[in-house]
Amino acid sequence: MSLNIKDNEVDIVIAALRSDLTAFMEKWRPFFSRFHLIIIKDPDMEEDLQIPPGFDHQVFTKSDMAQILGATSINFSGHSCRYFGYLISRKKYIISIDDDCLPARDNTGTLVDAVAQHIVNLKTPATPFFFNTLYDPFCKGADFVRGYPFSLRNGVECALSCGLWLNIADYDAPTQVVKPNERNVRYVDAVMTVPVRAMMPMSGINIGFNRELLGPALLPGLRLAGEGKQRWETMEDIWCGMCAKVVCDHLGLGVKSGLPYVWRGDGVDVKGAMESLKREWEGVKLMEEVAPFFQSVRLPRTAVTAEDCVIEMAAMVKEQLGPLNPVFAGAADAMLEWVKLWKAAGSQGA
Amino acid sequence: MAGSGSYGAVPSTPLLKDELDIVIPTIRNLDFLEMWRPFFQPYHLIIVQDGDPSKTIRVPEGFDYELYNRNDINRILGPKANCISFKDSACRCFGFLVSRKKYIFTIDDDCFVAKDPSDKEINALAQHIKNLLSPSTPFFFNTLYDPFCEGADFVRGYPFSLREGVPTAVSHGLWLNIPDYDAPTQLVKPLERNTRYVDAVLTIPKGTLFPMCGMNLAFNRELIGPAMYFGLMGDGQPIGRYDDMWAGWCSKVICDYLGLGVKTGLPYIWHSKASNPFANLKKEYNGIYWQEEIIPFFQSVTFPKECTTVQKCYIELSKQVKAKLGKLDSYFNKLADSMVAWIEAWNEFSASGKVGAAAAEVPNGPAKGK
Numbered sequence: 001m002s003l004n005i006k007d008n009e010v011d012i013v014i015a016a017l018r019s020d021l022t023a024f025m026e027k028w029r030p031f032f033s034r035f036h037l038i039i040i041k042d043p044d045m046e047e048d049l050q051i052p053p054g055f056d057h058q059v060f061t062k063s064d065m066a067q068i069l070g071a072t073s074i075n076f077s078g079h080s081c082r083y084f085g086y087l088i089s090r091k092k093y094i095i096s097i098d099d100d101c102l103p104a105r106d107n108t109g110t111l112v113d114a115v116a117q118h119i120v121n122l123k124t125p126a127t128p129f130f131f132n133t134l135y136d137p138f139c140k141g142a143d144f145v146r147g148y149p150f151s152l153r154n155g156v157e158c159a160l161s162c163g164l165w166l167n168i169a170d171y172d173a174p175t176q177v178v179k180p181n182e183r184n185v186r187y188v189d190a191v192m193t194v195p196v197r198a199m200m201p202m203s204g205i206n207i208g209f210n211r212e213l214l215g216p217a218l219l220p221g222l223r224l225a226g227e228g229k230q231r232w233e234t235m236e237d238i239w240c241g242m243c244a245k246v247v248c249d250h251l252g253l254g255v256k257s258g259l260p261y262v263w264r265g266d267g268v269d270v271k272g273a274m275e276s277l278k279r280e281w282e283g284v285k286l287m288e289e290v291a292p293f294f295q296s297v298r299l300p301r302t303a304v305t306a307e308d309c310v311i312e313m314a315a316m317v318k319e320q321l322g323p324l325n326p327v328f329a330g331a332a333d334a335m336l337e338w339v340k341l342w343k344a345a346g347s348q349g350a
Numbered sequence: 351m352a353g354s355g356s357y358g359a360v361p362s363t364p365l366l367k368d369e370l371d372i373v374i375p376t377i378r379n380l381d382f383l384e385m386w387r388p389f390f391q392p393y394h395l396i397i398v399q400d401g402d403p404s405k406t407i408r409v410p411e412g413f414d415y416e417l418y419n420r421n422d423i424n425r426i427l428g429p430k431a432n433c434i435s436f437k438d439s440a441c442r443c444f445g446f447l448v449s450r451k452k453y454i455f456t457i458d459d460d461c462f463v464a465k466d467p468s469d470k471e472i473n474a475l476a477q478h479i480k481n482l483l484s485p486s487t488p489f490f491f492n493t494l495y496d497p498f499c500e501g502a503d504f505v506r507g508y509p510f511s512l513r514e515g516v517p518t519a520v521s522h523g524l525w526l527n528i529p530d531y532d533a534p535t536q537l538v539k540p541l542e543r544n545t546r547y548v549d550a551v552l553t554i555p556k557g558t559l560f561p562m563c564g565m566n567l568a569f570n571r572e573l574i575g576p577a578m579y580f581g582l583m584g585d586g587q588p589i590g591r592y593d594d595m596w597a598g599w600c601s602k603v604i605c606d607y608l609g610l611g612v613k614t615g616l617p618y619i620w621h622s623k624a625s626n627p628f629a630n631l632k633k634e635y636n637g638i639y640w641q642e643e644i645i646p647f648f649q650s651v652t653f654p655k656e657c658t659t660v661q662k663c664y665i666e667l668s669k670q671v672k673a674k675l676g677k678l679d680s681y682f683n684k685l686a687d688s689m690v691a692w693i694e695a696w697n698e699f700s701a702s703g704k705v706g707a708a709a710a711e712v713p714n715g716p717a718k719g720k
Binding site for chain 1: 467489490491492493494495499501502503504505506507508509510511512522524529530531532535539542543544545546547548549550554555556557558559560561562563591592595598614634638641642645
């Protein structure tokens, strides 16, 4: 099926954690150039950003953020700066890719247009209520298999598209330390809907989402005490993804995982990973509480928007997880603060 | 035999050689076995011959096999033989019942060896064995698919306490070429062929149902065997082509309850024969409507804590089928009774190698060969 992607439907949000974005943007130029880019400079970064010409873009720095948001308890430093981009965007779809990722090549050697693939994922229905063994039934050359209930074949709207990574996979610090030389070389040619009530770790490295449907649920909630600039030192996207999945499951929206791939990183800094282990171990331990919590969350019927859902979840997080670790109480507060910011940003109009 | 270095070749000691049976239902012939010879020959075959028992099905030379026709099924099961379908590949589950092995691989006689994207022949049986011998991960979805696969692992954020996984009970393989579509889809897309090789195995999450296809399927008979009953289909029945799906839904809800895993994905086989869509439509017709009730039924199944074995779960399921689906059509009352007969036959055969009145030793056993 050919899908009409309107340029003015999409914002590409890039969190700049490195100052020189030239190589990154040149490689992505064929796929980025038709769209508007929102580039958020890590508030901790001193140097100016280097951005090649020819892109329709806006850059937001620490002072821009302060001016637009005023005082806020949300910490936008590091990878979390991208959430500012989500907040101020006015587009229907947002694609966000880490600045250490380049276009990947598929099994035919062709460069993958990750932006287009995310949009296809978001514009075609998801099928969370029954697993299709031939994966995405809306893909060309595929369909629903024998036995798939006909009443479920319309699917639901897809609100979140989670892509993958070739080369350096998104492993946590312990796994990086144990397998520093492992590279992900397996290109799995499939997109699939993550079934309802199935939990998954969302990697923020390569995602797309429907901002109109899901926006408030893509939130900077959980910040590790020792959070750093390396992906394996963060949990913000994992937490965000769990929230987003619960919201999607409750609202009857879909989450897809699989294509597109991006090519990630150069190598693994093993010593850095070992250092991170000492810090990120906190995140690993927290997941043991986080997972059962999200698996048991049941939102009330009165929660009919993503905002409503986030507010309800924030209260549950405070009540059930708050007592276990102050980081969770902080997350609950951040979630509520986020909704406030979201409402304020929304009321400023398009 | 091909060298053990190349992918897809048979290793010098085939894995699970004495612990796995290959069950093949057939009504035509077994010519397809020639292509599978390098991969299947070390293993014992159980052939279930459907249709006219007076017809002789020739098994290619060199295979070690047992062959059962309808007369054998009637003799061995006695009155309980009614639970085994006639004129439908659902009869394959008879082979599951009489097997003595821990693992079963079942394949249709129109399925051939497929090739992977590098043009190497795929040893589907070896892949199924890999799937069954490595854990499943039903409680949390791993976005990198099978974490136990070479070159993969659990992604960041996957809870460590869930990384051991659970035992795998079912390995569901896929098909290149003729896809497993229902009749309406076949009618709309008669020329569609599945050409996409998706290089992944993944665990189907707990609480999620799927349509299981019996064409290329393996399972741990000790863990889930009794739930692999393929129902009442074919001759004299109001429904067909729902046998494997029925077994799949029953076994999935039981696996979910008992903490066992179900995998889907690799291996691929090459499905060569497109069945007649008009004939299929007649068989599936009732199923298409009934399914709309059947699916919510399975989605809401719960088991009381007394159900500690597969058999107990299955008997409980049969009661719920009768209570909740019986009002949909009287077929489900018959089906529920057959489910009970199946479990009774399974238990009796497991214990003594005999079922009910057919307990007396008979001089002519099933047709055997090597």
